[in-house]
Amino acid sequence: MTGRESDNDLAEQLARRSAEVEVLRRIALDINATLDLDPIYDVVLRTMDECFGFRHSIILLLEDSNTLRVVASHGYQDQALGGTVEVGIGVIGMVAKRRRLMRVNHLRAQQAYFDRIRSQMQEAGRANELGEVMAVPGLADADSQIAIPLMIKEKLIGVFSVESREPEPFSQHDETLVTIVASQAASAIQNALLYRAGEERRLELAEAHERLKELNETLEERVRTRTRELELVNRDLRETQAQLVRSSTMASLGTLAAGIAHELNTPMGAIHSNADVERRAVGLIRGIVRDPSVASKLGPQPRLERTLKILDEINQITLEAAERVTKIVQSLRSFARLDQPELEWVDLHEGIESTLTLMEHLVKDRVQVVKNFGDLPKVKCFASQINQVFANLLTNAVQAIDGAGTMTITTNQEEAGVVIRVADTGSGIRPEHLERIFDPGFTTKGVGVGTGLGLSITYRIIENHQGSIGVASEPGRGTTFSLRLPITSTR
């Protein structure tokens, strides 16, 4: 080489290096001028091809501690986008694992050596020692490759790789070029990622703020709705609890009534029998005394006659009292209906009568009971529950009457059901209380007098029978409860 040729050569090299420096400067300016990832990828990969002749290049970002994902590529038919590489697998994976640049030439020949060993092991029956051949994104027939970790301080964010089908196209100088570009790209990509993360966070915060605002706006309504729901649940709970308590009480009362009835029946039989013997004995004495043969000997016996008359009267009172006790016992049994816990055809008049019998001590001479009973068919229902309804309504009516008054019970058939009305001439219910009288716990009777559960239970029993209950009241004039029951309840 002459001195002139040497000078020309040096001048060419200098010009090439100057051009490369200019390209590197332009890349640095371009990729730092944007915070969008796609333009950064595009500048890096396109420039590597157009200015340095690296036809096939790829950028992968670390997705998690063990996986790299292809986010940009250039020069590949399928672009390899979205493909993944496991850290530690292949050239790219190894660069990520060791965080060191790797330049491999004659890659195919080296792979061929490994493939040959693999085949030999398979032929030798040692296939079980072999792992899976891993496909990595990139050229299937690459013969050389430079891969470089994208690092920010000590932290790996991805890998930049260039490939070629030529066996040794990459020189030490190429390695330097790729290192400079990768370093610039890493900073720009990291900035863009941080910006994007910041934007996403800002959007999330804005959305959260909007949601919060919306929640605040609807909070009051939600609280109201929830309160209503809770009130309903609470009401159901109290009703269920009341029903349980009342059912339990009724069951105890029924058992008690059955016991009392059984225990009273025997002595009542004796009383009845003795009174009858006594009545016949008095008749016999009176017959003997009045016999002419005896009367002529005894003469008039006015004291004996008076005594026999008194005995007759006492005997009559005893018999009437015994019949009344028997009737009360039958009413108790009828009211509780313990022996018939299933749906049955029931004569409602019978239930009303039984209830009235048990309430006689409340009614006495103070309240006049008027019965306007119509022609009612039997109704299919739970008798003990319906009797409980009658007891509640009739007791309320009697208790509403302060002093003397009238309770009128009217029954009749309407369409496919029956109607029972219980009207009293009592104090009536104030309008503001009317809406709440079926609420569990609501009472106007004062502490220790009423539990506030009677009408609530009544309401639930009628509802379970697919019936309805209504109330009309005028303060100072009285109240009327109207009960409607279908003849056949399906429940």
Next chain:
Amino acid sequence: MTNDTKLPNEIRVVMDNGIPAVVVTCSADGSPNATIISHVHYVDESHIALSFQFFNKTIRNVRENPHACVSLNDLRTNTQWILDVQYDHSEAEGPIFDEMDMRIEAIASASGMAGIFKLRAADVYRVKSFKSLNKAAFNR
């Protein structure tokens, strides 16, 4: 052509060309052994390194008799390079080990043989002499 110690720069390309090299060793009792290895690593102009992956006859031999001979082929120029080397020491860590280990593991991992090709040490040899033979000329 022979040279006592300094390897020429062009031999780096030959070492890097992916063509398996042949290593010939000799036991203490004089029994020779030839084996193929995937890669000869250029350390500096007077040293090379061979991978120690399996405890085979080559390794046993050089521990007994440190002299060995390495044959490299350059298919582009049809040249064979023969290096007379002497086992110097082994490195199980450090830059030479790391570079050889990384290259082996990168390719082995993708080939499903990461567990088989595991570098135990980089055996460093001093180059005593070398010669290159042009096969075309030799064959004429």
